[in-house]
Amino acid sequence: MKEQLCVVVFDGKPVNCFLRKWLHQFPHVYMASEISLELDYFSDMITCSRNQACSWFLEQENFNRILMLDHDIVPVRETMEVVKSPAPIVTARYVNKSGVLSHSVKGQGGAGCMAIRKEILKRVEPPWFAMKMDALGIKVKTCECSYFCDKAREAGYFPIKVGRCGHAMKAVLLPDNDDPEKVQFILPRILRDLLKKKGM
Ligand SMILES: [Zn+2]
Numbered sequence: 001m002k003e004q005l006c007v008v009v010f011d012g013k014p015v016n017c018f019l020r021k022w023l024h025q026f027p028h029v030y031m032a033s034e035i036s037l038e039l040d041y042f043s044d045m046i047t048c049s050r051n052q053a054c055s056w057f058l059e060q061e062n063f064n065r066i067l068m069l070d071h072d073i074v075p076v077r078e079t080m081e082v083v084k085s086p087a088p089i090v091t092a093r094y095v096n097k098s099g100v101l102s103h104s105v106k107g108q109g110g111a112g113c114m115a116i117r118k119e120i121l122k123r124v125e126p127p128w129f130a131m132k133m134d135a136l137g138i139k140v141k142t143c144e145c146s147y148f149c150d151k152a153r154e155a156g157y158f159p160i161k162v163g164r165c166g167h168a169m170k171a172v173l174l175p176d177n178d179d180p181e182k183v184q185f186i187l188p189r190i191l192r193d194l195l196k197k198k199g200m
Contacts, residue, residue, distance in 0.1 A: 003064060005026065005028065005063065005067055005115075006028050006030065006060060006062075006063035006066050007029045007030065007067045008035070008067070009023065009030070009071065010069070010070050011071055012032070012033070012046075012071065016071065016074060016168045019069065019073055022075040022079075028063065032049055032053050035056045036048075047129040050068065050111060050128070050129040051127050051128055053066070054066065054126075054129075058121055063118070065117050065118065066115065067082065067113075068111060068112075068115075069112070069113055070111075072167055072169065073112050073113050073167065074165060075165050075166070076164065076165055076166055078163035078164050079092050079165040082165075083115065085115070085162050088116070088152075088159075089114065089115070089116050089120060089158075089159035090114070090159070090162055091109025091110050091113055091159060091160075092110075092162065092163050093164040094112060094113060094164060094166065095167050097189060098187070098189050099189070102145075103146065103149075108146055108159065109149060111129065111148065114145070114159075120157050124151050124155045125151075128151070129145075131143060170187075170188060171185045171187055172185075172188060174186055174191075
């Protein structure tokens with residue numbers, strides 16, 4: 001069968017305009033809300049949505065590869081490397097909400113922009129995506145992307161990162177201390193830590 005890519009976009013929140021435009025080049029694009037009735041954006045539900053998308057994809061005979069994209073992924077030119085790579089599991093590099101490269105360790109990758117070949121989903125036992133919590137159930141110890149990548153590696157498939165993509169998120173614009181013409185872009189999480197340090 002010819003390489004047939006199926007793009008699934010997690011549209012639990014509005015899909016950003018850059019991603020919407022980028023999607024025009026693909027013949028087979030599906031909104032997760034159209035293939036899954038339980039789509040929601042509570043952190044434990046994103047794992048359900050990803051699993052639903054994967055099991056739906058397994059039933060689609062015309063496709064042999066799925067590309068999952070979150071609503072806030074902003075494609076840039078190098079994002080096409082994910083589409084073009086022949087590797088079994090491919091992700092793009094992107095920055096997370098703490099302002100650092102997400103899943104920077106080798107063999108890991110973010111599910112926000114992840115392509116998987118069908119045979120991998122057949123060989124890795126479900127659930128493909130799950131979150132592991134700490135003992136109190138307060139914090140996520142292992143996110144769903146790492147959970148899947150760990151399982152895939154155990155099954156003999158090494159996820160790789162190629163290219164990169166943007167990640168739309170909220171930032172606070174602060175006036176610069178020295179130059180009134182300049183602004184500083186700060187992520188809320190980083191600003192909170194800075195203010196805490198200053199005792200504010
Ligand atoms: Zn993750």
